[in-house]
Amino acid sequence: xSIHARFLLDHGDFCLDxxxxxxxxxxxxxxxxxxxxxxxxxxxxxxxxxAARGALEVNGVCxxxxxxxxxxxxxxxxxxxxxxxASLFAHxxxxxxxxxxxxxxxxxxxxxxxxxxxxxxxxxxxxxxxAQMLSGGERQRVAIARALLASPSLLLLDEPLTALDxxxxxxxxxxxxxLQRELxxxxxxxxxxxxxxxxxxxxxxxxxxxxxxxxxAPAEILSRLDLPAGFAEExxxxxxxxxxxxxxxxxxxxxxxxxxxxxxxxxxxxxxxxTGAPARIRIHARDVSIALSEHxxxxxxxxxxxxxxxxxxxxxxxxxxLRLSAAxxxxxxxxxxxxxxxxxxxxxxxxxxxxxxxxxV
Amino acid sequence: xxxxxxxxxxxxxxxxxxxxxxxxxxxxxxxxxxxARSRSLAASVVGALATLPLVLPPTVLGFYLLVAMGEHGPxxxxxxxxxxxxxxxxxxxxxxxxxxxxxxxxxxxxQQAFKAIGERPFEVAATLRASKxxxxxxxxxxxxxxxxxxxxxxSFAHTVGEFGVVLMIGGNIPGxxxxxxxxxxxxxxxxxxxxAHWLSGGMLLFSFIVLLTLYLLQRRNFRVI
Numbered sequence: 001x002s003i004h005a006r007f008l009l010d011h012g013d014f015c016l017d018x019x020x021x022x023x024x025x026x027x028x029x030x031x032x033x034x035x036x037x038x039x040x041x042x043x044x045x046x047x048x049x050x051a052a053r054g055a056l057e058v059n060g061v062c063x064x065x066x067x068x069x070x071x072x073x074x075x076x077x078x079x080x081x082x083x084x085x086a087s088l089f090a091h092x093x094x095x096x097x098x099x100x101x102x103x104x105x106x107x108x109x110x111x112x113x114x115x116x117x118x119x120x121x122x123x124x125x126x127x128x129x130x131a132q133m134l135s136g137g138e139r140q141r142v143a144i145a146r147a148l149l150a151s152p153s154l155l156l157l158d159e160p161l162t163a164l165d166x167x168x169x170x171x172x173x174x175x176x177x178x179l180q181r182e183l184x185x186x187x188x189x190x191x192x193x194x195x196x197x198x199x200x201x202x203x204x205x206x207x208x209x210x211x212x213x214x215x216x217a218p219a220e221i222l223s224r225l226d227l228p229a230g231f232a233e234e235x236x237x238x239x240x241x242x243x244x245x246x247x248x249x250x251x252x253x254x255x256x257x258x259x260x261x262x263x264x265x266x267x268x269x270x271x272x273x274x275t276g277a278p279a280r281i282r283i284h285a286r287d288v289s290i291a292l293s294e295h296x297x298x299x300x301x302x303x304x305x306x307x308x309x310x311x312x313x314x315x316x317x318x319x320x321x322l323r324l325s326a327a328x329x330x331x332x333x334x335x336x337x338x339x340x341x342x343x344x345x346x347x348x349x350x351x352x353x354x355x356x357x358x359x360x361v
Numbered sequence: 362x363x364x365x366x367x368x369x370x371x372x373x374x375x376x377x378x379x380x381x382x383x384x385x386x387x388x389x390x391x392x393x394x395x396x397a398r399s400r401s402l403a404a405s406v407v408g409a410l411a412t413l414p415l416v417l418p419p420t421v422l423g424f425y426l427l428v429a430m431g432e433h434g435p436x437x438x439x440x441x442x443x444x445x446x447x448x449x450x451x452x453x454x455x456x457x458x459x460x461x462x463x464x465x466x467x468x469x470x471x472q473q474a475f476k477a478i479g480e481r482p483f484e485v486a487a488t489l490r491a492s493k494x495x496x497x498x499x500x501x502x503x504x505x506x507x508x509x510x511x512x513x514x515x516s517f518a519h520t521v522g523e524f525g526v527v528l529m530i531g532g533n534i535p536g537x538x539x540x541x542x543x544x545x546x547x548x549x550x551x552x553x554x555x556x557a558h559w560l561s562g563g564m565l566l567f568s569f570i571v572l573l574t575l576y577l578l579q580r581r582n583f584r585v586i
Binding site for chain 2: 048074081101104150156
């Protein structure tokens with residue numbers, strides 16, 4: 001089960017040439033700066049860029065193949081799309097906006113129930129309102145529910161949070177995470193916000209200047225030092241960990257991952273996780289320091305061994321980025337050039353990592 | 362007050378305007394839709410042609426229509442071949458002339474309304490399983506409603522007020538081609554100022570009420586978000 005795509009699009013000043021495969025389930029994030037072509041890719045998948053040449057196959061079904069002169073029109077693709085700005089129909093109230101796709105889906109193809117979608121997005125109390133009477137966050141939730149109610153086999157989201165302020169973003173992210181857990185259809189999510197990537201992505205596709213720069217698991221991609229400057233430094237590391245125990249006396253949670261253990265201050269989100277539940281952890285490169293031996297007399301709780309894999313210049317000339325492997329888990333550290341030389345750090349060397357802050361994403 | 366001739370003229374005018382409006386809406390909806398969304402050269406040419414009646418003197422338009430509908434004109438040749446007789450000096454001829462004369466008043470508001478909707482609602486509709494034709498009826502028409510109302514009202518009012526074209530191709534046949542504006546002209550020529558006052562005052566009031574209704578309707582317009 002996967003999505004194969006090859007697109008060529010020439011807009012004169014902008015050229016898209018992308019060839020990639022995405023997993024057939026989970027959340028794939030297309031990440032890149034604005035103008036990188038990620039939205040064009042999404043629109044080409046939806047069939048909204050008729051000028052895009054190439055081929056597209058979604059979980060075994062051909063949607064476009066120019067060699068066979070085949071192009072499935074958007075309305076026959078059975079996909080759902082949420083646009084950057086909520087594009088609710090202004091002539092319909094919320095209920096009839098939701099019904100628009102729902103009523104056009106043959107009953108035997110309906111996989112998402114009305115009550116389910118309304119409940120997931122928390123919009124039951126909005127049904128009789130007109131679209132103009134909703135806040136930005138509410139509009140996006142209605143737009144997502146409306147897309148879901150067309151029972152799509154693929155859900156496309158084009159920076160659905162960009163038009164919202166910070167508070168609204170925080171309000172809507174949990175609903176998106178909900179979606180990620182509850183749905184068994186693939187989601188393709190376009191974003192230029194790292195926070196959304198680390199929270200939502202199961203697979204990350206990096207788009208740069210109309211080309212696919214890299215693709216893979218977020219933990220792997222985010223820690224690569226050869227990608228556009230500053231990317232790894234800003235992104236830091238994403239670790240897939242597991243909840244182990246909660247120390248109620250010291251208000252700490254113990255999380256386990258392949259490379260060792262991490263202690264994190266208890267937050268309501270952490271406290272709600274049952275033992276053994278997966279927890280995605282983010283560590284900023286600036287919060288990772290390096291020692292040649294274990295400092296048992298340090299105040300820093302999180303210490304574990306790792307092996308240096310590579311190094312690269314950081315944003316500031318005084319700094320360097322190191323990519324390390326903690327039993328296979330990639331971690332990025334930012335240290336000064338001076339320390340790098342003083343400690344004689346080089347690839348292959350085993351060192352101790354000290355991590356100052358650990359945050360659940 | 363009003364004579365039977367006056368009433369006949371009023372009824373004929375309303376019939377002509379009503380029929381013209383219905384025909385214009387049916388013709389203009391697809392035409393305006395195409396003009397609003399096509400960037401082809403053909404659309405520009407057709408757009409200019411459809412606007413021509415707005416700037417041409419009605420007598421010029423009427424003259425060419427008269428020639429076309431006459432015995433030696435292409436339209437006249439066709440209608441004679443079909444055994445329908447000549448269209449000039451008939452009610453049907455008036456309807457055809459009115460449709461052409463009022464065309465820009467229907468096409469322009471519709472074209473603007475369709476343009477204002479933009480591309481996005483149709484992309485949304487396509488991702489919600491609506492075909493292009495489905496989206497035209499379920500998205501374009503409801504969102505263009507203010508433009509459709511404007512087009513209908515303007516076509517009707519403009520047809521009621523036409524004079525030059527009617528006189529050129531319809532003449533002045535009571536009950537068949539003599540509309541209110543021509544009737545007023547006749548009254549004035551015959552120095553029947555009282556009669557002319559009644560009809561002119563009625564026209565003035567009618568036009569004002571029509572435009573007032575239009576403005577009141579436009580105030581309640583919803584915005585496209």
